[in-house]
Amino acid sequence: MSRTGSDRQNTLVLIMFFAAGIVFLDRFGITFLFPPIGDDLDLNNSQLGSLVSVTAVTWAISSLIFAVLSDRWLGGRTKWMIVASLVLFSGAVGLIGLAQDYGTMLLLRAVIGFCEGPALPLIQGAVARASAPDRRGRDLGIVIAGTLLIGSALAPGIMIGLATALSWRLAFPLVAVPGLAVALLVAVFMREDRSTGTKADRIRARDFRLVLANRNVPLALVGTTVCIGASIGFGTFAAKYLDDEGFSKSTSTLVLTAYGCVIALGSVIAPAVSDRVGRRPALFVSAVCSGLVPLSFVLFAQSVPLLLVSLVVGLMAGGSLTLVTYVVPGEAVPRELVATAFALQIAVGETIGGALGPQIGGAVADATGSLTNTLLLYSAMPIVLAVVALLIRETAPCRTSKTTSPQVTRDTTGETALS
Structure with missing residues (x-):
């Protein structure tokens, strides 16, 4: 790769790091204010969980609709769709502080999910298209690190700090401002290949069957x-x-x-490791570590030092989402369909997992009178992810190049099916 090409790739990854981070700050920042919000609006655990679940459902629907639109008609030219998403959901987040009851809060959270939905699959699709094969896992991981560092590690200090200094109602308009700033950053600095978006790049409706043609995608x-x-x-x-x-x-x-910091670092480390050792072993270890994180909270809740030390497992746990949602399916489809493949993962994952995960967890807590049982449930769920890791076909270039020719690799991932 030329120096100019490498610099542009790095610039794109950096911009998308911040864009993805703002998406998750605005989506999940509310969870850190659930104690005061629940007290102020008199909400139980199930209702608090539904505020996250409804966002997941509308996020899922929106992400798939706009990703298919991007791949089908725009040929991967997504800059202005990303900008529009950032502007619209930031505006919706700013209105959260005006909610006076559960119904209004639920409606605003649904709007936020619909406006945010297109952002992440389009962001990751742009990065996947621009990344060299031997650093694709790392680049996609860096973007996810932005969601974890900004939306998880920094979010508690930002949200709790603003709510403590002002009020939870004033915190939301203030955190909406960075979203508008990042939208401007994307509009000014993001470059798109002028050759993309041409008639030759736009795929036919029947080509979408290739998204599920490789067994790695349904797995x-x-x-x-x-x-x-x-x-x-x-x-x-x-x-x-x-x-x-x-x-x-x-x-x-x-x-x-x-x-949040450990998980964010892990979202880069685990995919980068997978670039060297393969997707299957890296995903398996990440799945095991994912189950250990909530278990650590339960086991060491009475000892902050031990709890902090135990979080070292997050160095691999943080990469599980990047690997299974983006890296593995992204290498199983033609590059023209990566945004659709990512959106399909998010649509199904958010609709079922994102909606039911918080809802069931809240119901378990209300039924048993303890959130400990809820965390134990989340600790057991990654067992299924570990089984998936054992069943997928290896797609890492460092491993497939040793056993297959370049032409066979192209056929396996569906690249030649569009020609």
């Missing part, structure tokens, strides 16, 4: 559903669990920030 759908359900569910109730265990706001912020 990844199962893994993505479990991974999203467990991760979103755990993220929904982690702050409230620490609050129920008697953690102070400052200690909860410390633990959640440390957790």
